Amino acid sequence: MQARAEALRAEGQTIAFVPTMGYLHQGHLSLMREGRRRCDVLVVSIFVNPTQFGPGEDLDTYPRDLAGDSRRCREVGADIVFTPARDSLYTPEFQTYVSLQALPNHLCGLSRPVFFRGVATVVTKLFNIVRPHVAVFGMKDYQQLIIIRRMAKDLNFNIDVVGAPIVREPDGLAMSSRNAYLKPEERPAALTLYRSLQQAQRMVQDGERDAARLIAAARGLIASHPASLIDYVRICDPHSLEDVTSVAQSALMALAVKVGAARLIDNALLTPI
Amino acid sequence: MQARAEALRAEGQTIAFVPTMGYLHQGHLSLMREGRRRCDVLVVSIFVNPTQFGPGEDLDTYPRDLAGDSRRCREVGADIVFTPARDSLYTPEFQTYVSLQALPNHLCGLSRPVFFRGVATVVTKLFNIVRPHVAVFGMKDYQQLIIIRRMAKDLNFNIDVVGAPIVREPDGLAMSSRNAYLKPEERPAALTLYRSLQQAQRMVQDGERDAARLIAAARGLIASHPASLIDYVRICDPHSLEDVTSVAQSALMALAVKVGAARLIDNALLTPI
Numbered sequence: 001m002q003a004r005a006e007a008l009r010a011e012g013q014t015i016a017f018v019p020t021m022g023y024l025h026q027g028h029l030s031l032m033r034e035g036r037r038r039c040d041v042l043v044v045s046i047f048v049n050p051t052q053f054g055p056g057e058d059l060d061t062y063p064r065d066l067a068g069d070s071r072r073c074r075e076v077g078a079d080i081v082f083t084p085a086r087d088s089l090y091t092p093e094f095q096t097y098v099s100l101q102a103l104p105n106h107l108c109g110l111s112r113p114v115f116f117r118g119v120a121t122v123v124t125k126l127f128n129i130v131r132p133h134v135a136v137f138g139m140k141d142y143q144q145l146i147i148i149r150r151m152a153k154d155l156n157f158n159i160d161v162v163g164a165p166i167v168r169e170p171d172g173l174a175m176s177s178r179n180a181y182l183k184p185e186e187r188p189a190a191l192t193l194y195r196s197l198q199q200a201q202r203m204v205q206d207g208e209r210d211a212a213r214l215i216a217a218a219r220g221l222i223a224s225h226p227a228s229l230i231d232y233v234r235i236c237d238p239h240s241l242e243d244v245t246s247v248a249q250s251a252l253m254a255l256a257v258k259v260g261a262a263r264l265i266d267n268a269l270l271t272p273i
Numbered sequence: 274m275q276a277r278a279e280a281l282r283a284e285g286q287t288i289a290f291v292p293t294m295g296y297l298h299q300g301h302l303s304l305m306r307e308g309r310r311r312c313d314v315l316v317v318s319i320f321v322n323p324t325q326f327g328p329g330e331d332l333d334t335y336p337r338d339l340a341g342d343s344r345r346c347r348e349v350g351a352d353i354v355f356t357p358a359r360d361s362l363y364t365p366e367f368q369t370y371v372s373l374q375a376l377p378n379h380l381c382g383l384s385r386p387v388f389f390r391g392v393a394t395v396v397t398k399l400f401n402i403v404r405p406h407v408a409v410f411g412m413k414d415y416q417q418l419i420i421i422r423r424m425a426k427d428l429n430f431n432i433d434v435v436g437a438p439i440v441r442e443p444d445g446l447a448m449s450s451r452n453a454y455l456k457p458e459e460r461p462a463a464l465t466l467y468r469s470l471q472q473a474q475r476m477v478q479d480g481e482r483d484a485a486r487l488i489a490a491a492r493g494l495i496a497s498h499p500a501s502l503i504d505y506v507r508i509c510d511p512h513s514l515e516d517v518t519s520v521a522q523s524a525l526m527a528l529a530v531k532v533g534a535a536r537l538i539d540n541a542l543l544t545p546i
Contacts, residue, residue, distance in 0.1 A: 002431055010283055089429075095374040096393070096427035102368050120369070121428075124397075128429040154369035155394075156362075156401040158275055 001082050005043075005131040014039040017132035019123060022046040023063040024072045027167040027175035031136040032076040034164045038134050044073050045082040045126055050090065051097075052118025058261075063180045082130065089125060098124045098155070103147045106241035107254050108265065111231050119144055120151050127157055135159050140166045140174050142254060142267045143241065166266070168194065174266045181262035189225035189259045193266040196221045196233070200253050204270045209246045211235040214253070214270070222257055231256035231263065238269065247272055274355050278316075278404040287312040290405030292396060295319040296336040297345045300440040300448035304409040305349040307437045311407050317346050318355040318399055323363065324370075325391025331534075336453045355403065362398060371397045371428070376420045379514035380527050381538065384504050392417055393424050400430055408432050413439045413447050415527060415540045416514065439539070441467065447539045454535035462498035462532045466539040469494045469506070473526050477543045482519045484508040487526070487543070495530055504529035504536065511542065520545055 008015055016035030020028050024046075036042045046069055053059035066083065073081045097117050103109075104116035127135070135152075137145045142163075149161040167175045171187075172194035182190055196218035203214055218233050236243050238252040247270050254267040281288055289308030293301050297319075309315045319342055326332035339356065346354045370390050376382075377389040400408070408425075410418045415436075422434040440448045444460075445467035455463055469491035476487055491506045509516050511525040520543050527540040 002429070006282075006431070009279075010285070012283070091426075093423070094427050095376065096371060096424045097374070098369060098371050098428075100368050101370070125427075125429045128431070150366070151369045153364075154367050154398075155371075156275070156398045158279070158401070 001043075001080070001084075002129045002131070004080065005129070008041055009131060013041050014134070015041045015043060015130065015132040016134045016136065017043045017045070017126070017130045018136050019045045019047070019126050021048045021062065021177065022069050023065055023177035023180065024069045025167075025175045025177060025179075027138055027140065029072060029076050030167050031138055031164050032073070032078060034162060035134060035136045036077050038136075038162070039132075041080070042076075042078045043080045043082055043130050043132065044078045045084070045130065047082075047084055047086075047089065047122070047126075049118055049122040050086060051121055052115050054112055054114050057112070058178075063177055084129075089122070097121045098151060100147055100150060100154075103143070103150055103241060106236065107143050107232060107234060108256060109143065111256065116144070116147050120147060123148055124151070124155065127152070127159060132159055134162055136162045136164055138166065139163045140176065140265065140267070142252065146239070146241070172198075174264070176262075176264065178262045178264065181260065183260055186227050186260045186262075189227035189257075190262070190264055192222040192225055192228055193255055193257055193264055196255065197253055197266060197268040200235075200270055201268060204247055204272055209248060209272065211243070211245050211247060211251070214247065218253070218255065222255070227259055229258040231258060235270065274316075274353070274357075275402045275404070277353065278402070281314055282404060286314050287407070288314045288316060288403065288405040289407045289409065290316045290318070290399070290403045291409050292318045292320070292399050294321045294335065294450065295342050296338055296450035296453065297342045298440075298448045298450060298452075300411055300413065302345060302349050303440050304411055304437050305346070305351055307435060308407060308409045309350050311409075311435070312405075314353070315349075315351045316353045316355055316403050316405065317351045318357070318403065320355075320357055320359075320362065320395070320399075322391055322395040323359060324394055325388050327385055327387050330385070331451075331454075336450055357402075362395070370394045371424060373420055373423060373427075376416065376423055376514060379509065380416050380505060380507060381529060382416065384529065389417070389420050393420060396421055397424070397428065400425070400432060405432055407435055409435045409437055411439065412436045413449065413538065413540070415525065419512070419514070445471075447537070449535075449537065451535045451537065454533065456533055459500050459533045459535075462500035462530075463535070463537055465495040465498055465501055466528055466530055466537055469528065470526055470539060470541040473508075473543055474541060477520055477545055482521060482545065484516070484518050484520060484524070487520065491526070491528065495528070500532055502531040504531060508543065
């Protein structure tokens, strides 16, 4: 892959990169289309990265479908599907990690302490192998997107890190490979994430600016379904991820809720106008 | 620099890189000659990297001589001297670090806890900016060399990390920019580093294999000069840097000694034959 990427660059071709853990859904396909649109060559990686899973998380059960994924990549016009073996990216001597000091100390970083270190590390590795000009990440994983963007700047990667909008099921559930864990009877509880974001947006439109009241309303809506277990509901600065007390300016509402075996996340900008 | 490097690579030119903190001496020049020999283009960086200095260390007093350094680079045939400003490499938002889990927990890493994190971070940044095919590091900083080599492999940098032999003053003192801190009357104490390495090599030649006895002899020689303050004297595995008890196989003897304002390091392989 690295030799191929260097050869493509030497020919003057531009490379767009979409790193994924596979089990591709319409959200991933939208990232690929965004990459396809921006560059000559589209590379998609499929790698379930062990260093971003904590103990007791779903590394071993993470859903996989390489045959279906390859077909989906081909349909969207990916030129290269890169599927490294775990042992080739992590040898027994491996010991180098990329970590950030501030951005992971919020939201998902609090409940998943090794997650963003694992993500920043594997993305650094993949950036060095795939050598892209553009890399596309989904805004559902908002914290991941801004961490990768910060990391790319801080480590002087000359890569445009692009965020692509959340893609939702017709009923509003944000697309995620982990939605595969949901049982049909858990669907109503899963839908409370998006509904609580919409409710907050309506409240802001109606003049509410107090973050505590917006959060309390969201928590109330989610908790009305006994199948849902709230990890966090936050309203924060979209750049620093620090909590804000008021939605005087655009703020990010972000939530993580456990529904059965699935830990679901979602987010939206709250914009006072 | 990054645009220039990309353009050179696109033309098919190979790039050798020697990262330095300036105040260049014959040791640096030997690294440059090694790089010059191996590639089409030689890039030398001069940057006193703040993130590798701990509190109370000599960041502010580190010797500088940019005019003399530029002349020396030209004489050795460097094509580009890269001297980034501190603020351009470290913006106020900077928060991403590269660190290793095991190799820094030995030798200099114990007395300089942030040092190797700072080195691995700035070298990652410089690798991304200079985009070299080959990078040359001195073996006086042996631990740094193998940390960078490990880091380059772990993060999938496609860069050949080359180690170049220690260059010494006629009296045996290993060349170092920090030798500038030595007062003339401290020279005899500074020379005990190399003499104790030579003594250990003679003892091994004469059949001694016991690491504790080799270390005791070195400590005795160094301590015979009251101006010297031992930080460490170790004999370790040259790959893992773990202490060894016997020089049954090649082992690295490494020492760090404070002489006046200068913290000096030196090392040698002890090879039983």
